Amino acid sequence: MPRLPRSFFARPTLQVAPDLLGKCLVRRLGDARLVGRIVEVEAYLGHPDAASHASRKNPQRAKIMFGPPGHAYVYMIYGMYHCLNLVAEPDGVAGAVLVRGVEPLEGLDTMRGNRGKAMPDRNLTSGPGKLCQAFGIDMRLNGANLRGRTLWVEDRGHGPARICTGPRIGVDYAGEWARKPWRFWEEGNAFVSK
């Protein structure tokens, strides 16, 4: 299956984000191969997007967002969970797409083991923290090249049926920027977080 080239990511974040819907996130984890079809994302820009880590006064945590496209920006949130972003825009311009939901296609048993307990399958990857846990994504993958051997994105041709848009989740502090319709999801998919 063809991996998405760097040129796919080297575009405006608001174009890359909806284009990622229907693409497949692939993770090699030991002998396991985990695949999830992306069904929900959010776009985060650079300054002056007040909801973005890249627009903080000291965006040290988000420096990967300013780097070359086609890399992973991973951060820890609420002390317990991780969130996966895919860096967009040309090198030097901040922008990333938060992956909020994927539909599990391969490696379900490994995902169930990573999530622990008796988690219903519909809760495996229907949220940014959940999917990172299921895919074994943590800070070790921050800055990883998406054309390496552990994490990448493939185009398997299963585009989204229909795309919906709305405000981003959990950024109410960001004033007018919180109301931008920069969350994109596939209509009706069970693995959308809300």
Next chain:
DNA sequence: GTCGTGATAGCCT
């Protein structure tokens, strides 16, 4: 089904 809340760590003022 909805709602409220606690967990937990790194960085902020």
Next chain:
DNA sequence: GGCTATCACGACG
């Protein structure tokens, strides 16, 4: 001491 691009669980009905 407060906040965070979250989640799971228990109470309620």
